[in-house]
Amino acid sequence: xxxxxxxxxxxxxxxxxxxxxxxxxxxxxxxxxxxxxxxxxxxxxxxxxxxxxxxxxxxxxxxxxxxxxxxxxxxxxxxxxxxxxxxxxxxxxxxxxxxxxxxxxxxxxxxxxxxxxxxxxxxxxxxxxxxxxxxxxxxxxxxxxxxxxxxxxxxxxxxxxxxxxxxxxxxxxxxxxxxxxxxxxxxxxxxxxxxxxxxxxxxxxxxxxxxxxxxxxxxxxxxxxxxxxxxxxxxxxxxxxxxxxxxxxxxxxxxxxxxxxxxxxxxxxxxxxxxxxxxxxxxxxxxxxxxxxxxxxxxxxxxxxxxxxxxxxxxxxxxxxxxxxxxxxxxxxxxxxxxxxxxxxxxxxxxxxxxxxx
Ligand code: KG4
Ligand code: ZN
Numbered sequence: 001x002x003x004x005x006x007x008x009x010x011x012x013x014x015x016x017x018x019x020x021x022x023x024x025x026x027x028x029x030x031x032x033x034x035x036x037x038x039x040x041x042x043x044x045x046x047x048x049x050x051x052x053x054x055x056x057x058x059x060x061x062x063x064x065x066x067x068x069x070x071x072x073x074x075x076x077x078x079x080x081x082x083x084x085x086x087x088x089x090x091x092x093x094x095x096x097x098x099x100x101x102x103x104x105x106x107x108x109x110x111x112x113x114x115x116x117x118x119x120x121x122x123x124x125x126x127x128x129x130x131x132x133x134x135x136x137x138x139x140x141x142x143x144x145x146x147x148x149x150x151x152x153x154x155x156x157x158x159x160x161x162x163x164x165x166x167x168x169x170x171x172x173x174x175x176x177x178x179x180x181x182x183x184x185x186x187x188x189x190x191x192x193x194x195x196x197x198x199x200x201x202x203x204x205x206x207x208x209x210x211x212x213x214x215x216x217x218x219x220x221x222x223x224x225x226x227x228x229x230x231x232x233x234x235x236x237x238x239x240x241x242x243x244x245x246x247x248x249x250x251x252x253x254x255x256x257x258x259x260x261x262x263x264x265x266x267x268x269x270x271x272x273x274x275x276x277x278x279x280x281x282x283x284x285x286x287x288x289x290x291x292x293x294x295x296x297x298x299x300x301x302x303x304x305x306x307x308x309x310x311x312x313x314x315x316x317x318x319x320x321x322x323x324x325x326x327x328x329x330x331x332x333x334x335x336x337x338x339x340x341x342x343x344x345x346x347x348x349x350x351x352x353x354x355x356x357x358x
Contacts, residue, residue, distance in 0.1 A: 001323060002029070003079045004066065004102070005316025008055040008095030009087025009115045010141060011036040011046045015062040016312030017070040017077065018125065020320050026125035030069035031306070031313045032062045037181060044180050045170065046140075052090030059098055066312070074106045079328070081319025084112035085336030087141070092335040100331045111319040112333040116341045118314040120148050123274045123301045125317040133301075134262050134270040136255060138285075139277030139309070140166030140181070145210050145258040146341065147265045148274075151321045155265040156342035157258045158210030165247060166279045168214040172221050172243050176236050186240045187282050193234075193241030198224050200246045202253070210258040217246055248288045255292060272299040280308040 007014040016031040036054045040046050067074060082099030085092050096112070103110035119137050123129040134157075135146045143164040147155040163171065166183055173182025178189060200220050203213045221243050228235045255273065262270055273293050279285060280302055293300035307313060322328070 003319040006082040012310040014312035018316035030066040055094040081111040083115040085339040109328040118318040138279035154341040160212040162215040189240040193237030195241040195245035198242040
């Protein structure tokens with residue numbers, strides 16, 4: 001089975017083609033990603049109208065390139081999948097309409113993919129990971145701990161009640177005068193800093209429900225920065241290192257509690273701890289997760305950074321998983337700006353900048 005996947009929920013325009021390989025994993029035949037970082041950098045964050053316009057301009061060409069890279073015609077694919085949410089509605093409309101048109105023209109099934117499900121299923125594309133597993137999804141738009149029990153079967157164990165982790169990195173970078181996107185800039189500055197110089201809170205530490213709250217931490221960074229104005233290079237480095245250390249402590253603590261909740265939500269222990277999302281590129285966070293996984297005797301699966309950040313291959317793969325179970329969608333499927341993976345969990349206040357209250 002070969003599926004074309006389209007992603008336009010935020011600031012990456014992406015089209016990819018994935019084939020279901022004999023060993024049950026995915027073989028990526030093409031993976032075209034156009035990052036709009038340059039378009040949004042002057043504003044210090046993603047501007048929805050700018051994103052939607054860029055998706056319109058770029059998507060057709062990317063789909064053509066993906067087909068070309070894979071040496072395939074549209075008639076060779078077995079289905080067309082697009083992320084239908086959660087995300088910015090203008091962008092989602094562009095990807096959804098394009099995918100429906102291609103599916104209709106080629107007479108192929110169409111799949112409306114939940115963007116979060118695509119992140120959640122990526123370790124099956126890369127590693128053929130069996131269910132169930134514990135997923136830490138940390139990006140600019142989402143911060144969640146999920147028990148992944150099967151395709152379409154997710155239990156949200158914890159979520160952020162305000163900012164997403166990547167969003168907190170971006171906001172801290174902005175208030176310290178570092179460039180956008182903030183995550184890589186904060187990580188670089190932190191390498192030169194003292195993580196213990198500036199005392200910062202670890203919000204939610206020790207709470208049994210593995211939720212997150214990061215806006216207070218961001219405010220604490222702002223207050224510590226204001227005390228030291230004008231900031232010199234060492235101040236910025238120490239603030240970044242101290243902030244990153246607080247994030248690491250919070251993530252490790254929340255995962256420990258999520259493991260307990262996992263056992264209640266699923267009758268078996270997790271087969272692995274999986275980390276996905278743009279923040280998973282952070283070296284200090286990765287190192288802490290490696291240590292934690294070794295300590296608790298769990299396999300750690302961290303897909304390569306290019307498949308952790310938003311991409312079309314994960315959408316195509318989710319399309320493959322759903323089509324294999326005969327779960328296709330009608331052409332009147334609507335965009336879903338808010339689309340929780342676990343419909344049984346109450347909406348969280350906040351929930352990241354994409355309003356992904358899953
Ligand atoms: O998954 P992603 O590409 O897009 C979504 O937000 O969905 O994630 C982007 C986010 C941004 O907030 C960015 O600052 C953060 O991931 N990020 C990082 C690092 N690289 C990217 N955060 C911390 N450390 C990094 N090295
Ligand atoms: Zn994402």
